[in-house]
Amino acid sequence: MSSIYKSGAFAQQCFAAHRETLSFRKIGPPSDVIMDCSSCEMEHSLSVLEFSSTLPQPIENAFDHFNNCISQHARALRVSAMDISKDFAAARCSECNRSFDLEIGAFQSSR
Ligand SMILES: [Zn+2]
Ligand SMILES: [Zn+2]
Helix, strand or coil: CCCCEECCCCHHHHHHHHHHHEEEEEEECEEEEEEECCCCCCCCCEEEEEEEECCCCCCHHHHHHHHHHHHHHHHHHEEHHHHHHHCEEEEEECCCEEEEEEEEEEEHHHC
């Protein structure tokens, strides 16, 4: 049986303690970003209100681009920032050399 925690605390701790084992897995409908972590063996999901990308230059369709990264080369996509007090997370794709800002509506972790 799995336990579900409706809090960002686990995702924040995961990022702080072992971000290198935290990886993006998929986007669930309609805009939940699903990550999993091989260290704590938890799944973290972020309900994203808004995707944006301004680096290296601003683009309009940040969600489409992020969706493409996660489906084509998820391993190149890393969590680069996480601040649950600001409902904020950021990701960087080393394949596309692009950074994404994610405004989060809700965090959830499960195992
Ligand atoms: Zn973890
Ligand atoms: Zn990419």
